[in-house]
Amino acid sequence: MGMLTITSMNDEEVYRSYAGELTRYATGLVGPFDAGDVVTDACLKAFTSPSWPEVDNHRAYLYRTVLSVATDHHRSTLARRLREMKTATPQAVHNPDIDVDVLEVVDRLSMKQRAAVLLTYWADLPVEGVAERMGVSTGAVKRHLARARKHLKEWLS
Amino acid sequence: MKKNDDQRMKDLANRLVAMSPEPPPFPEEVIMTTPVRKPTTWKPLTVFAAAAAVVLLGFGIPFLLMNGGEPPVAVPDTTTTTSTPVETTTTSGLSTTTTEAILVPANEVGVSVFLYQSPENSFMENPALIPFHFPAELPEGADDTEMIRAALNFLGNPDVTLASIWENAVPAGVEALEVRRADGTDNALIIEMNEAFLDGAGGALADFTMLNQLIYTATALDGIDEVHFIVNNEPIVAFGSEGLGLESSVNRETFQEGNLALIYLTEPVVADGDGTIQIVGISNTFEATVNLIVRNGAGEIVHETFTNATCGTGCWGEFEFTVDEALVDADSVIQVFEYSAEDGDPANVITVPVTVIETS
Numbered sequence: 001m002g003m004l005t006i007t008s009m010n011d012e013e014v015y016r017s018y019a020g021e022l023t024r025y026a027t028g029l030v031g032p033f034d035a036g037d038v039v040t041d042a043c044l045k046a047f048t049s050p051s052w053p054e055v056d057n058h059r060a061y062l063y064r065t066v067l068s069v070a071t072d073h074h075r076s077t078l079a080r081r082l083r084e085m086k087t088a089t090p091q092a093v094h095n096p097d098i099d100v101d102v103l104e105v106v107d108r109l110s111m112k113q114r115a116a117v118l119l120t121y122w123a124d125l126p127v128e129g130v131a132e133r134m135g136v137s138t139g140a141v142k143r144h145l146a147r148a149r150k151h152l153k154e155w156l157s
Numbered sequence: 158m159k160k161n162d163d164q165r166m167k168d169l170a171n172r173l174v175a176m177s178p179e180p181p182p183f184p185e186e187v188i189m190t191t192p193v194r195k196p197t198t199w200k201p202l203t204v205f206a207a208a209a210a211v212v213l214l215g216f217g218i219p220f221l222l223m224n225g226g227e228p229p230v231a232v233p234d235t236t237t238t239t240s241t242p243v244e245t246t247t248t249s250g251l252s253t254t255t256t257e258a259i260l261v262p263a264n265e266v267g268v269s270v271f272l273y274q275s276p277e278n279s280f281m282e283n284p285a286l287i288p289f290h291f292p293a294e295l296p297e298g299a300d301d302t303e304m305i306r307a308a309l310n311f312l313g314n315p316d317v318t319l320a321s322i323w324e325n326a327v328p329a330g331v332e333a334l335e336v337r338r339a340d341g342t343d344n345a346l347i348i349e350m351n352e353a354f355l356d357g358a359g360g361a362l363a364d365f366t367m368l369n370q371l372i373y374t375a376t377a378l379d380g381i382d383e384v385h386f387i388v389n390n391e392p393i394v395a396f397g398s399e400g401l402g403l404e405s406s407v408n409r410e411t412f413q414e415g416n417l418a419l420i421y422l423t424e425p426v427v428a429d430g431d432g433t434i435q436i437v438g439i440s441n442t443f444e445a446t447v448n449l450i451v452r453n454g455a456g457e458i459v460h461e462t463f464t465n466a467t468c469g470t471g472c473w474g475e476f477e478f479t480v481d482e483a484l485v486d487a488d489s490v491i492q493v494f495e496y497s498a499e500d501g502d503p504a505n506v507i508t509v510p511v512t513v514i515e516t517s
Contacts, residue, residue, distance in 0.1 A: 012183050019180035027177040028170065036181040044184055071432075102172045110479070112431065121163075122170035136431035137514055143424070146379035147435070149162065155169065156162045 011047045014058050019043075021123075022066055028118040029070040029111060031103055042069040063119075063133035071111045108151045112136075116144035268308040269377035269425050271370045272323045274507055276418070284366050285418035285505070286373055287323050290425040290512040301378050302336040305346065308374050309333040313353075322508060326358045326366040336375070344382040345406055346375060355388055357397020364397035365416040372407055373423070383408040413439075413473070419495070420447060420505045423475075426491055428482050429514040436478040442495040442505065445469025447476045454488025487513040 019039065026035035026042075042065040046052055055061045106114060112134065119130040120141075131138045149156065270291040273284040291308050315329030332351040339345040348371075357364040375384045383406040386393055393403035409423075422438040440447050445468055451460035460480060468474030478493075485491075494506040 015183045019183070023180040024174040024177040028173040032176040032178055036178055040181045040184060097176055099172050099176055102169060102176075105169065106173060112433070117166060118170050118173070120170075121167045122174050134431065137429040139427070139514065140429045140431045142379070143427070143435075147437070149166070149379065152166070152169070156165050 014062075015043055018059055018062055022062055024122070025063065025118060026066050026070060028106070028122065029067065029114050030073055031106075032098060034073065038066060038070050038073060042066040045069060057132075060132050064135040067111065067115050067134060070115075105152065105155050109148050110144075112140075113144045113148040113151065116141050117148050120145060268304045269374065270308050270311050271373040271377075272312075272325050273366055273370060274322055274418075275324055283362070283416055283418045284324075284326075285421040285507040286369060286423075287507065287509055288373070288377070288422050288425040289510065290427050290514075301381075302338065302346065305348075305375050305378060305381070306333045306336040308377070309336070309348070309371060312370060312374065325370070326363050327370055328353065328356070328358055328367075331367075339385065339406075344380055346381055346384045348375060348384050348386050349390065350386055350388050352388055354386070355393065355396060357401075359398065361397075361399050362416065364399065364401065365412045367397075368407070369412050369417060372411070373409060376409055377424075418505055418507065420493055420507055422493065422507070422509055425512055426509050427512045427514060428485055430482070432482050433479050434482050434485060434511065436480065436491055436493065436509070438476055438493065439473055440466045440469065440476055440495070440505075441471065441473045442466065442469050443498040445474055445476075446495060448494050448496065448503075449478050449480075450492040450494075451480060451484050452490050452492065454486070459489075460484045485511045485513075487511065 022039045022042070023035050026038040029035075030038055042062065045068075046055075046062055046065045052061075109117065115134050116130060119125050119133055120127075123129075123133075125133065127138045127141050130141045134141065136144075268291045269288045271286045271288050274287050275284050276282055291311060310333055312325060312327040313329060313331035313333075330351075330353045332353065333348055334351055335349040337347050339347050358367040371386075372384060376382060385406040386396075386403050395401070396403050419442055420438065420440040422436065424435070424437045426434055426436055428434050436449060438447075445466040446463055447466055448463045449461070450458050453459050462478065462480075464476050464478055466474030466476040480491075489511045491509045491511060492506055493509065494503045496502070497504040
């Protein structure tokens with residue numbers, strides 16, 4: 001057992017460079033309520049990983065870790081949050097920044113489908129870039145996108 | 158996919174991301190257990206697995222072939238793939254199967270090819286479609302219609318010999334001469350077939366199975382919903398033994414009812430290193446319940462679960478299982494079935510291979 005203090009400026013620089021986009025990515029994956037926690041957990045996991053010093057592409061690695069942490073996050077968290085919002089008093093939950101309709105639409109997708117949609121349509125990455133940041137093959141990305149479109153048929157029509 | 162759909166997806170993604178809170182502060186200090194770096198060692202099992210992989214890759218039998226000693230099948234427009242036969246044994250009253258491992262190179266262009274499993278092998282009245290991942294090597298600049306043509310022509314390739322329980326109703330020599338998008342549409346294809354297509358497969362059910370195989374294969378790509386078969390640039394007024402009219406476009410539902418088993422898969426089962434595999438299909442089962450078993454190469458059940466389709470007991474519904482990828486390897490098979498409402502025995506059992514995409 002030992003104590004580890006993260007004080008590396010390099011890590012901090014990396015964090016400051018990507019924290020904003022990682023938080024937006026995490027928001028797309030788990031919703032705005034838990035995005036901060038997911039990013040914090042993911043960064044701690046990455047920075048303390050034995051393989052972190054050898055990582056060439058910090059950005060892609062952090063994206064993969066955010067997806068991994070988001071997947072480990074309780075799977076029904078977003079659905080639970082939405083249920084809580086619906087059963088709470090309107091005054092208690094009114095938040096003009098929360099787009100409940102969109103969250104309900106996205107809740108139909110698996111975590112990987114959400115990641116594929118976000119990286120394709122928000123981050124505007126080609127399929128190879130999406131595959132790198134998800135840590136999967138390009139074929140898997142295409143399948144996740146195809147399934148996402150199928151689940152979002154109503155939204156798209 | 159239509160441009161409008163792209164715009165809607167972009168809108169959805171942007172609205173999602175717009176809800177983002179401020180990033181959390183950098184975790185200046187954290188008290189935690191120091192991670193222990195495990196030394197890299199070459200365990201005997203790892204060495205054995207690596208050696209086995211090399212042997213498998215070097216001497217494996219090509220995709221879908223179990224014709225011992227025969228030369229590899231000449232599949233047009235495909236890359237070399239490897240496979241090895243696997244025997245599974247009956248352990249729970251479900252059908253004994255002989256399957257083969259399918260390994261395909263990573264990042265290959267993949268399309269789906271639909272074969273079928275006949276009723277005799279699975280207590281089913283009608284054949285079940287069984288999707289396979291088909292790796293296609295296409296010329297530079299080839300578009301998706303060429304991928305579809307390559308997949309369709311895999312089915313009519315006279316040199317393809319199928320293994321074990323999966324069958325092909327498309328007669329050797331049937332060929333797609335041209336595949337193109339219908340004018341003004343993104344989702345409809347016109348497929349020019351050769352004249353051998355008109356003869357069908359030699360019987361009413363076989364004709365419908367052949368058509369379903371071709372229709373599912375042709376519509377396996379995202380965004381393609383319907384196809385219109387033509388021969389000699391003319392609509393088809395008489396197809397197969399029954400003289401079926403095919404003057405109009407057809408889709409996956411056109412010949413579904415009464416011609417396909419009550420459970421079948423609509424996508425190949427592919428393990429590509431992303432942590433999970435999806436088993437996606439359509440069913441019309443009692444109370445919409447669909448069961449799944451994962452068997453390892455020795456035929457032992459390593460995972461068993463069930464789900465509910467979106468509809469059942471008289472209507473078709475979609476189902477999807479997500480299974481931990483760690484539970485499967487190239488020797489695994491997936492069995493999907495229902496328990497009979499009459500006697501509780503497994504019914505409508507289909508056996509599906511797992512394609513492992515190598516992620517070196």
